[in-house]
Amino acid sequence: MKKYSLVGRTATYAIAIFWAFICLFPLYWLFTTSFKSPLAVSRVPTYFPYLGATEDMPPIINGSFFKPTLDHWNFLFDEQQEQTLRHLRNSVIAAVFSTIAATIIGAMAGYGLSRFRYYWARLGWRNDNIAFWIISQRFLPPATIVVPFILFYGAFGMIDTHFGLILAYTSFNLPFAVWIMRDFFNALPIDLEESARVDGATRWQAFARIVVPLSTPGLVTVGLFSFVFSWNEYLFSLMLTNFNALTMPVYIAGQNNTRGVEWWYIAALTMVMVAPVMFIGLFLQRYITRGLVAGALKS
């Protein structure tokens, strides 16, 4: 491609490796901390696992080693099992159902905006105006609407329910879903549907049997982004749940103040929260790029 001097090449690799270190080191630290004894966390930073490490090693040389222990993981899934699994389950329920809802509803709206001509006479809005209105909702700071949510949910007994959280997350994920799917359907040739229609399929059949299977990549992108958003969401879970529907991020953030900061335990808990999304993300990383690029380039 291009020619570079030896100095340039070396600098390039040095920077790349340095930044890779910046990205990986905190993750390595999180992972190892979940296997460290409390003493190995609180005295000096210990870097490497070593089964033969003892507590009374001189701190200067051998202090960088710790003896890995499974205590915190056992605690998490034994003594604390009920709490851990409850909040993990809440996170899964909120994320999975809001993802399904947002993807289906968003795909329908995206299809509508791509294939039909709308005209809202009272506002004078056509498809583009409607699409812009929908995407603009995504940038509304959720803090602006949190007070009415508390009042509304309080009045209808929806505080601390799974349904309440799923509903809120669905509405947050919808604008992005509509935007991406509309984009996707715009790029999908209309001929296939039309020939299906000529062959006697109804509009619904054409949508369900031809369009949906062809738009799997778009649906995966939307599903991935919705899932990650709901999984990571903090503010609304904090405001709208107390206990029964409380999700992992709020549960983990709450570990801050309970019994002093127990880093080893927080690290294990955080691993449980982060690992699923990370694996999904790595597995589907080409969809991440696609989602971001489609989201940014077309707006």
Add this chain to the structure above:
Amino acid sequence: MATATDIKPLAKADGSLTRELREDTLFKRLFLSPTVVILLLLSIFPLLWSLGVSFTNFQRNAAQQAARTAGTLEPSGFLGLGFDLTLENYQRVLTDEHLHTTARNTLIYVFLGVTVQYGVGLGLAALINQDIFGKTFFRIVFILPMMITPVAAGYLGRMMFEKVPPSALSQFLSTIGRAIGNPSLNIPFFTDPGWAPITMVLIDSWQWIPFMFLLLLAGMQAIPDEIYEAARVDGANNWQQFWGITFPILLPISLTAILIRGLELFKLVDIVRVTTGGGPGIATEPLVMYVFRTALDFGNFGYAAAISYILLILVILFSTIFLAISRQIQRAQLGVE
């Protein structure tokens, strides 16, 4: 070739719709309505309601506060109605030092965060866009932080920057500090009111530089090689090629990426919550945190709604000004070319 007989009439002679068109009208509504209904109900309606509440003295009383702690929250008065209208909240906005500090903090996060994230993201994208060994490996590693829950990123920040328990970085800095006899290297990342907001930006940037990196890299890879070849024939060096070709072509996507990140930074709260909790004092407290504290801890819904509207106004101002500026930039760019 379509002939006149191929085109089906949409309406019969008597004016009634054909089955075909009726079906289409039905589906046309069916496809879009769920989205519109949900957004009206859960976005537009709360937005207007919030505005309404911000003009009331709606406040949860002590008994309700206790009920909330016990988990049986029931705000008195249906849906916050039945309270006096007042302008007090907005009068308080003008004189509330706490609000001004939190607004300043939020703006620091937005501007500093966007600058750091764009700068580093652009550099890294240019780095990886070269023909280097291990490109895929670096790309995947570079985007890892983005896949982490922000709450987890906050905790990671504490593990990296805190002194108790001693972090690797603080150990490293104090060792170097001792070696060169300069103890001021031992930076109080979380406890100093000057440093703490910067630390928040650093943690958020660690997580979101990958976003800029990915977008800009995708943009760079879409630029055809022929453009560079032509420039090389004209004798342009790498540096000139980057600022003369890559950067201007990336400008539209850059502006969009900056806008998206800026708007997201207005919402920053989780990282602050698990690191400093807003402290020292209120030196790192963003507006969003002030909103939920006013609502949850003090039960003052009226004022919380007013603050949230200040946040909304800031967001709208930011986007409007930003869009105007980017339109200017792009017009200027087109003019030059």
